[in-house]
Amino acid sequence: MAVLPRKKEHERKQVVLVVDDETAITELLQDVLFAEPYELLSAGSAEEALEILEKRRVDVVVSDEVMPGMTGSEFLSIVRKKYPDTIRMILTGHANLEMAIKAINEGEIYRFFRKPCNVFDLAITIRQALQQKALMEEASRLLQIAKRQKKTIEMLEKRYPGITKVKKGASGEVVLEEEGLPLTYNVLIEQIRSVLKGTRVEE
Missing domain, CATH: 3.40.50.2300 (Response regulator)
Structure with a gap:
């Protein structure tokens, strides 16, 4: 359901x-x-x-x-x-x-x-x-947030090299290890996937 x-x-x-x-x-x-x-x-x-x-x-x-x-x-x-x-x-x-x-x-x-x-x-x-x-609109909203978050991360890394640590997960997804961010890019992607599947992960 x-x-x-x-x-x-x-x-x-x-x-x-x-x-x-x-x-x-x-x-x-x-x-x-x-x-x-x-x-x-x-x-x-x-x-x-x-x-x-x-x-x-x-x-x-x-x-x-x-x-x-x-x-x-x-x-x-x-x-x-x-x-x-x-x-x-x-x-x-x-x-x-x-x-x-x-x-x-x-x-x-x-x-x-x-x-x-x-x-x-x-x-x-x-x-x-x-x-x-409604599900597609929610997925689109989360994707826009993910893009903005990724752009912010890239800008911070450019200004302050090393402020974030970016690595690839086992399935190729981006994993952010920076502290202080309320929602990581990785979690946003998982949210988009869960919306499209009709489930939700907690923020």
């Missing part, structure tokens, strides 16, 4: 955007997903959804394929280019192989659902996608 990154009080609530011109569909999804621990937004068209995306950071977009104006595939292709970190899913009642290939290739779809879909399966998939996104 995956272990989510530690939450902090100032961290924002994750956001899911549902795009469908059929209000009955969006209302049904809102009824089923209202208890989920994320903010749920809805839009009746791709154009309206793009306006929302310009103003809000959205973690997951679930879009219908057949809508007036822009299709779901076209919309998700734009989302992929402008908001690459947003996870994209598509709903369609008119699935065919050509359309599925286009959606996957142009929009890099995370999951493809046929209407009428099981909304509970959709809810589980959204939850899993959000967990995966």
